[in-house]
Amino acid sequence: MERLASAETLPPSDTGRSIPRVLSIAGTDPSGGAGIQADLKSIAATGGYGMAAVTALVAQNTHGVRSVHTPPADFLLQQLEAVSDDVVIDAVKIGMLGTAELTQTVGRWLAEVRPPVVVLDPVMVATSGDRLLSTGAEKALRDLLHRVDLVTPNLPELAVLLQEEPAATWDQALDQGRRLAGTYSTAVLVKGGHLAGETAPDALVVPDGGGGFAVTEVSSARVATKNTHGTGCSLSAAMATLFVRTGNWVRTLTAAKAWLQEALETADRLDVGTGHGPVNHFQGVWERGLDPLPPDTSRTPDAGPVSAAASAAPAPAGVRTAALWEATAGLRARIAELDFIRGLGDGSLDHGAFGFYLTQDAIYLRGYARAMARASELAPRLQEQIFWAAGARNALEAELDLHRNWLGTAGGTGVEQVLAAPAGTDPSGPATRGYLEHLLGRDRSVEEHIQYARLVGAVLPCFWVYAEVGARLQRLNHTAHPYREWLDTYADPGFAAATEQAIGILETVLARNASERQAAQEAFTGSVQWEHDFFAAGTLP
Numbered sequence: 001m002e003r004l005a006s007a008e009t010l011p012p013s014d015t016g017r018s019i020p021r022v023l024s025i026a027g028t029d030p031s032g033g034a035g036i037q038a039d040l041k042s043i044a045a046t047g048g049y050g051m052a053a054v055t056a057l058v059a060q061n062t063h064g065v066r067s068v069h070t071p072p073a074d075f076l077l078q079q080l081e082a083v084s085d086d087v088v089i090d091a092v093k094i095g096m097l098g099t100a101e102l103t104q105t106v107g108r109w110l111a112e113v114r115p116p117v118v119v120l121d122p123v124m125v126a127t128s129g130d131r132l133l134s135t136g137a138e139k140a141l142r143d144l145l146h147r148v149d150l151v152t153p154n155l156p157e158l159a160v161l162l163q164e165e166p167a168a169t170w171d172q173a174l175d176q177g178r179r180l181a182g183t184y185s186t187a188v189l190v191k192g193g194h195l196a197g198e199t200a201p202d203a204l205v206v207p208d209g210g211g212g213f214a215v216t217e218v219s220s221a222r223v224a225t226k227n228t229h230g231t232g233c234s235l236s237a238a239m240a241t242l243f244v245r246t247g248n249w250v251r252t253l254t255a256a257k258a259w260l261q262e263a264l265e266t267a268d269r270l271d272v273g274t275g276h277g278p279v280n281h282f283q284g285v286w287e288r289g290l291d292p293l294p295p296d297t298s299r300t301p302d303a304g305p306v307s308a309a310a311s312a313a314p315a316p317a318g319v320r321t322a323a324l325w326e327a328t329a330g331l332r333a334r335i336a337e338l339d340f341i342r343g344l345g346d347g348s349l350d351h352g353a354f355g356f357y358l359t360q361d362a363i364y365l366r367g368y369a370r371a372m373a374r375a376s377e378l379a380p381r382l383q384e385q386i387f388w389a390a391g392a393r394n395a396l397e398a399e400l401d402l403h404r405n406w407l408g409t410a411g412g413t414g415v416e417q418v419l420a421a422p423a424g425t426d427p428s429g430p431a432t433r434g435y436l437e438h439l440l441g442r443d444r445s446v447e448e449h450i451q452y453a454r455l456v457g458a459v460l461p462c463f464w465v466y467a468e469v470g471a472r473l474q475r476l477n478h479t480a481h482p483y484r485e486w487l488d489t490y491a492d493p494g495f496a497a498a499t500e501q502a503i504g505i506l507e508t509v510l511a512r513n514a515s516e517r518q519a520a521q522e523a524f525t526g527s528v529q530w531e532h533d534f535f536a537a538g539t540l541p
């Protein structure tokens with residue numbers, strides 16, 4: 001875990017390199033859907049340079065395995081050393097190992113070379129049911145676990161690694177994941193692809209070093225396709241590549257799952273073979289030229305005295321939030337051009353206008369807190385429930401405190417007066433009322449999971465657009481002026497972290513199914529429009 005901890009704080013990408021050099025150690029699939037062929041596509045699609053050392057030549061296609069030919073262990077070692085003697089390796093992904101001897105050879109090479117990131121997909125049996133690891137090699141594979149940072153077993157593989165019966169429920173699988181992570185001090189990605197149900201749940205189990213575990217679930221809607229050959233190979237290669245780029249397993253999994261989901265959703269288009277065909281690794285790249293991991297602007301060093309974390313807007317969490325953010329670029333550019341925003345940035349904003357804005361903001365925050373409390377009520381998972389409840393509390397306490405202080409000096413209506421006013425009689429402007437109706441209006445005939453998706457989309461722009469506006473104004477770094485201190489409140493790293501968490505939640509909501517996606521997208525775009533109108537109203541008291 002020590003290696004994991006240091007990688008979390010200093011990923012190799014922070015050394016200035018942006019293209020991870022990733023070595024796949026795996027078997028072949030001449031039909032191109034699994035093994036090394038899948039890994040190389042996956043590494044390329046997620047932004048890496050792929051290399052490959054072959055553990056086994058496998059005669060297989062979309063129907064199954066015909067025969068396996070393994071090289072002498074010494075020849076595998078020669079391949080590995082040919083790479084490591086010449087190339088700096090940023091990450092290794094290990095797939096099919098075939099025999100105990102080849103597994104031990106890889107173990108010895110890892111001990112010698114010590115690559116910074118090692119992801120092991122403990123391949124044992126193909127989707128077709130054919131064995132890809134001899135039974136005698138299972139112990140050697142367990143021994144290898146001590147040398148890896150992340151292991152990505154499916155449910156039958158998880159059971160074999162623990163020498164137990166396979167989990168029949170998701171809770172049992174999580175329990176097994178915790179025990180595997182604890183026994184081998186490694187992060188475990190528990191994959192629920194083999195469970196029946198509408199979702200394909202995955203969970204990252206990371207030991208916290210104190211005997212506990214951080215468990216993060218990232219689920220996606222189950223795609224109705226028979227073309228799932230090589231999903232495990234593709235996911236683990238993407239995880240290795242993206243981890244080099246992020247240094248953060250949760251961010252890596254969120255981006256990798258969203259990417260895999262799109263590859264599965266469009267797998268049928270490839271029309272490769274008549275059995276279980278491959279996934280469509282390059283859909284996002286071909287269609288939108290899209291990097292599945294949008295640039296993490298919070299890491300980009302920024303000019304000026306303000307810290308990088310404080311002056312950069314939070315990044316999207318994956319392909320879906322990236323596309324949605326991009327779709328609102330025009331509207332956000334208009335927000336940046338508003339007189340109110342310019343005046344706030346350079347200090348020229350009229351004092352009375354600022355007071356009007358703060359009064360409206362105080363009224364708004366009261367309703368906004370209600371929207372987050374409602375999201376907490378509807379949240380399907382404990383972590384999301386806690387996150388929204390904390391958001392509601394923060395909006396009420398911390399932000400209203402700020403307003404109480406500012407409203408006393410800024411010429412707005414006293415905040416106490418605003419809060420004491422009976423509903424409907426407070427001095428809210430049309431934009432404030434309209435925005436709150438958008439946030440709080442509910443249609444009870446709509447199913448609760450769709451109401452939740454709507455709320456998650458609706459509340460996010462207040463985090464994200466504010467963070468972007470604040471970051472831009474801070475970067476301008478105007479000299480001291482009356483609103484400078486107000487702008488500095490955007491520098492709070494806690495606000496940036498909460499925004500990133502909210503973006504992560506939206507990414508998973510967008511990955512669920514078409515109706516939830518549509519509800520969240522419409523609500524999000526609507527709120528960005530209301531953010532515009534709300535700021536525009538600031539200069540029209």
Ligand SMILES: Nc1ncnc2c1ncn2[C@@H]1O[C@H](COP(=O)(O)OP(=O)(O)O)[C@@H](O)[C@H]1O
Nearest residue numbers: 154191192193194200202221222223231232235
């Ligand atoms: N039909 C599907 N729809 C969506 N995701 C899937 C589907 N099948 C598998 N996955 C996802 O693909 C990844 C590989 O899962 P799994 O099938 O459990 O492993 P393996 O391919 O190693 O057997 C996991 O992230 C899983 O959630």
Ligand SMILES: Cc1ncc(COP(=O)(O)O)c(N)n1
Nearest residue numbers: 027028034035126127229230
């Ligand atoms: C060389 C090789 N490695 C791994 C798999 C497993 O992939 P899947 O379980 O998706 O069939 C495979 N079929 N071939």
